[in-house]
Amino acid sequence: MSPQTIPQAIARNFLGQAPEWYKLAIIAFLIINPILFQINPYVAGWALIVQFIFTLAMALKCYPLQPGGLLAIEAIAIGMTSVDHVMHEIETNLEVLLLLIFMVAGIYFMKNLLLFLFTKLLIRVRSKTMLSLAFVFSSAVLSAFLDALTVIAVIIAVAVGFYSIYHKVASGKDFSADHDHTEDSRIEPLTHSQLDEFRAFLRNLLMHAAIGTALGGVTTMVGEPQNLIIADKAGWGFVEFALRMAPVTIPVLIFGLITTVCVEKFRVFGYGAHLPDKIWLILAKYDAYTDARLSKMDIAKFWVQGLIAVWLIIALAFHLAAVGLIGLSIIILATSFCGVIEEHSIGHAFEEALPFTSLLCVFFAVVAVIIDQQLFIPVIDWVLTFEGQSQLAVFYLANGLLSMVSDNVFVGSVYITEVKQAWLNGQITRDQFDLLAVSINTGTNLPSVATPNGQAAFLFLLTSALAPLLRLSYGKMVWMALPYTIVLTLVGLFFTWEFLPQMTDVLYDMQLIEHHSALPTSESPVGGH
Numbered sequence: 001m002s003p004q005t006i007p008q009a010i011a012r013n014f015l016g017q018a019p020e021w022y023k024l025a026i027i028a029f030l031i032i033n034p035i036l037f038q039i040n041p042y043v044a045g046w047a048l049i050v051q052f053i054f055t056l057a058m059a060l061k062c063y064p065l066q067p068g069g070l071l072a073i074e075a076i077a078i079g080m081t082s083v084d085h086v087m088h089e090i091e092t093n094l095e096v097l098l099l100l101i102f103m104v105a106g107i108y109f110m111k112n113l114l115l116f117l118f119t120k121l122l123i124r125v126r127s128k129t130m131l132s133l134a135f136v137f138s139s140a141v142l143s144a145f146l147d148a149l150t151v152i153a154v155i156i157a158v159a160v161g162f163y164s165i166y167h168k169v170a171s172g173k174d175f176s177a178d179h180d181h182t183e184d185s186r187i188e189p190l191t192h193s194q195l196d197e198f199r200a201f202l203r204n205l206l207m208h209a210a211i212g213t214a215l216g217g218v219t220t221m222v223g224e225p226q227n228l229i230i231a232d233k234a235g236w237g238f239v240e241f242a243l244r245m246a247p248v249t250i251p252v253l254i255f256g257l258i259t260t261v262c263v264e265k266f267r268v269f270g271y272g273a274h275l276p277d278k279i280w281l282i283l284a285k286y287d288a289y290t291d292a293r294l295s296k297m298d299i300a301k302f303w304v305q306g307l308i309a310v311w312l313i314i315a316l317a318f319h320l321a322a323v324g325l326i327g328l329s330i331i332i333l334a335t336s337f338c339g340v341i342e343e344h345s346i347g348h349a350f351e352e353a354l355p356f357t358s359l360l361c362v363f364f365a366v367v368a369v370i371i372d373q374q375l376f377i378p379v380i381d382w383v384l385t386f387e388g389q390s391q392l393a394v395f396y397l398a399n400g401l402l403s404m405v406s407d408n409v410f411v412g413s414v415y416i417t418e419v420k421q422a423w424l425n426g427q428i429t430r431d432q433f434d435l436l437a438v439s440i441n442t443g444t445n446l447p448s449v450a451t452p453n454g455q456a457a458f459l460f461l462l463t464s465a466l467a468p469l470l471r472l473s474y475g476k477m478v479w480m481a482l483p484y485t486i487v488l489t490l491v492g493l494f495f496t497w498e499f500l501p502q503m504t505d506v507l508y509d510m511q512l513i514e515h516h517s518a519l520p521t522s523e524s525p526v527g528g529h
Contacts, residue, residue, distance in 0.1 A: 018062040025054070026067045033071070034078045041080070045373035048075055049405055052366050056453050057474035059462055065359045072365035081368040089364035093409070096225060096456065098324020099149055100357045101350065106312075106330030107153040108349035109340065112298075113305035114154060115161035119287050122162070128201075128274050129264045132208045136260050139212025140253060144220045145316060148213035148457035150323075155209040156352075156466050159202050162283065163469060166198055169282050199470045200273035206461060206472065207271075207480045208260060211449060213457045214488070215256045218445035219249045222319070226412030226444055233416045234437045240513050244434065247503035248442045248495045255491045256484065263483055270480045304337040356463050360456070367410050376402060376411070380418050384427070391432070393497040395419075395439040400447025400489060404454045408444040415440045430516055435504065439496050446492040450485040452477050 015023050029051045037044035051071055055064040076083055090097070107114075125131045135155075142151045217223035221231035221241040231241045263271040308330055315326045335346060370376060379398055386394045395415070402411045416437060423433040448454030452462040452474055461467065462477060507513045 015062055022061050030074055033074055037078050041373055045369055045375045048369055053453060060468055060473045068362045072362045075369050081372045085368040086365045089368050090361055095322050095324055097357055100353045102324045103150050103327030104153045104353035105349035106327040107157055109334035110305045111157045113302050114158050118158040123284050123287055129261055132260050132264050135205050135208045136212040139209040140216030143213040143216035144223050148217045149460055151213050152457040152461055156464055159206055160466055165286050166279050166282055194276050194278060197276050198279050201275050203470050203472050204271050204273050210458055210461055211484045214445060214449045215253050218442055219245055224445060226409045227441060229413045230416045230437050230441050233420050243507055243512050244438050247500050248492055251495050252488055252491050255487050259483055259487045269483050301338045308333050352465060356460055389497055392435055392439045395436055396443040396493055396496045399440050399443030403444045403448035404450045408448045408454055412440055412444040442492050447489040449481050
């Protein structure tokens with residue numbers, strides 16, 4: 001190879017098969033950022049956020065880890081943040097990373113039971129509206145006690161199972177054959193339209209389930225990571241947290257379910273796709289096929305996986321250990337009692353989670369830039385200038401808008417810390433602090449469904465191996481989430497503004513919750529922590 005061809009080869013290798021315009025855009029970002037940082041660091045920080053969101057939006061063109069990682073490395077190199085700060089953010093979110101690594105892998109070893117149960121559900125519930133409601137409501141209930149990422153991992157495993165069954169049959173193979181469900185070239189011509197319809201059907205169920213994780217995740221202190229932070233800052237227990245949130249979360253759940261019915265009935269925003277009869281027949285035959293061939297060993301595995309599922313729910317609900325460690329226990333139990341002892345067999349379970357774990361570490365670098373460049377400080381200072389009920393509404397909207405472009409865990413933790421400091425400094429009363437804590441929690445959880453980067457569960461779904469198979473892009477997720485975004489945001493805002501103070505007073509009168517009037521003994525009113 002001549003020396004002249006080396007740069008061409010490097011340019012061709014850069015970001016692989018991504019479109020040329022995409023490669024040029026990333027190169028332009030890398031050139032512009034150092035210049036912009038020298039001129040105005042604040043503007044450069046916001047430019048980095050927009051660029052990172054761009055890489056997420058183009059996830060089907062190129063996995064965001066590589067372009068997003070290049071932007072993060074450059075940000076550290078030019079001084080927008082430091083390696084130590086990035087490491088601090090990773091350490092702070094270590095439980096989330098362990099959750100991804102171990103819990104998603106643990107669900108992989110329970111996929112046979114999950115596919116068996118959900119196939120029964122899909123075959124017996126022929127009404128698409130009822131099926132959609134079942135996915136939304138079950139995801140909401142599970143997410144109130146489990147982690148949303150765990151729930152999404154379950155739904156993804158089920159959807160992959162459904163997709164691979166149909167794809168195998170459409171490719172002319174029987175149920176027992178090995179098959180690569182990512183390759184469409186052998187699909188018979190007449191089945192391509194059926195495959196597109198089936199993809200749309202699965203997209204509907206996945207988005208309903210994702211929305212369900214948000215509806216349930218906002219209700220309890222264990223539903224989302226920022227909920228735990230808020231509960232800790234406010235000194236609330238599990239029951240008190242749920243009761244304080246109820247004036248907003250219960251109406252939002254009801255209106256969320258109504259929205260599910262509406263989008264399915266009117267077939268808007270990409271919803272309303274039905275399971276074709278031919279595909280239903282394939283799944284029914286597969287169900288009969290598996291039932292006929294169930295051995296005593298298979299049944300024993302189902303029982304073991306069922307008992308492990310019970311352990312999972314109990315362990316997560318009562319916080320018997322860190323979520324990641326519970327996931328590791330699932331891997332150990334499921335592999336031990338189901339006879340999976342080869343290293344390469346275990347390794348496959350980690351293929352889905354590790355790329356996203358790496359991407360999340362890159363995201364934490366962007367969060368470090370947000371903190372170091374104080375990108376949210378002007379918004380926080382502005383919000384604190386409001387008073388009374390208007391302050392509740394402004395806090396709700398500010399948290400929601402910032403959560404759409406950033407991480408809702410980060411936004412929630414920043415705001416609750418600032419609000420607690422305002423209370424300790426005597427700027428607000430304890431009762432107002434409690435109301436603002438509710439506003440922060442609902443604000444970070446509800447409007448953030450607008451974009452995949454708003455919630456980790458949505459981002460995990462977007463960057464999963466299933467998303468390209470179902471043609472689920474960033475833009476499509478935003479579009480399909482739009483009706484929920486509008487309804488959840490407006491309903492949450494209305495009940496936060498109009499009914500939260502009054503309903504909280506009712507809870508006080510009924511002695512279901514108590515006034516927290518005294519300052520923490522370890523903290524003084526002036527001087528902070």
